[in-house]
Amino acid sequence: GQQVMQIPQYQHVQEGEDFTTYCNSSTTLSNIQWYKQRPGGHPVFLIQLVKSGEVKKQKRLTFQFGEAKKNSSLHITATQTTDVGTYFCAGRNRGSYIPTFGRGTSLIVHP
Amino acid sequence: SAVISQKPSRDICQRGTSLTIQCQVDSQVTMMFWYRQQPGQSLTLIATANQGSEATYESGFVIDKFPISRPNLTFSTLTVSNMSPEDSSIYLCSVVAEGDTQYFGPGTRLTVL
Numbered sequence: 001g002q003q004v005m006q007i008p009q010y011q012h013v014q015e016g017e018d019f020t021t022y023c024n025s026s027t028t029l030s031n032i033q034w035y036k037q038r039p040g041g042h043p044v045f046l047i048q049l050v051k052s053g054e055v056k057k058q059k060r061l062t063f064q065f066g067e068a069k070k071n072s073s074l075h076i077t078a079t080q081t082t083d084v085g086t087y088f089c090a091g092r093n094r095g096s097y098i099p100t101f102g103r104g105t106s107l108i109v110h111p
Numbered sequence: 112s113a114v115i116s117q118k119p120s121r122d123i124c125q126r127g128t129s130l131t132i133q134c135q136v137d138s139q140v141t142m143m144f145w146y147r148q149q150p151g152q153s154l155t156l157i158a159t160a161n162q163g164s165e166a167t168y169e170s171g172f173v174i175d176k177f178p179i180s181r182p183n184l185t186f187s188t189l190t191v192s193n194m195s196p197e198d199s200s201i202y203l204c205s206v207v208a209e210g211d212t213q214y215f216g217p218g219t220r221l222t223v224l
Contacts, residue, residue, distance in 0.1 A: 031211070043154065043203075102153065
């Protein structure tokens with residue numbers, strides 16, 4: 001079945017440093033979604049990428065979808081302590097509403 | 112967007128008992144799911160709650176252990192039956208709303224002693 005690998009599992013950064021998490025799928029995806037889960041909270045939808053090579057930005061967050069629609073990345077510029085949490089990617093195959101979640105990347109920002 | 116509420120938000124239960132978790136959505140949705148998330152882990156899909164028919168369970172999850180009801184398009188329940196400490200986890204209700212966006216409820220934190 002489909003697998004979505006996400007790395008790294010943990011990332012410690014100093015406030016102000018950049019951060020990137022990567023997702024790779026074993027199959028070509030229809031779309032990929034990104035979520036943020038704060039400590040003690042639930043996953044909150046950030047964005048969905050659909051098109052090959054798509055790049056979307058939300059303030060300091062940049063999301064990319066690979067040309068082959070098998071990989072994606074989330075990049076945060078100049079991290080802040082409010083960015084702390086676990087970031088999950090979730091990939092969907094064509095015709096399915098059920099995504100496969102990556103294991104998540106936990107971001108720890110040191111002030 | 113979809114606003115999801117879950118009850119209870121947390122519970123501590125004795126082994127061998129059962130707990131029913133409720134999920135209420137503020138709008139009618141076709142797709143509703145139940146997930147489990149163990150501490151520090153990713154989300155594992157338990158089942159898809161189908162309105163008017165039996166839920167569709169993922170590999171490793173069975174109806175006898177996790178019976179699900181979906182009486183209408185805004186409400187579902189998940190029961191964790193005959194609980195053991197291994198069932199301690201966060202249980203999350205989720206829906207797919209407009210634009211194929213998936214929303215999650217606040218979760219139910221279950222501890223089984």
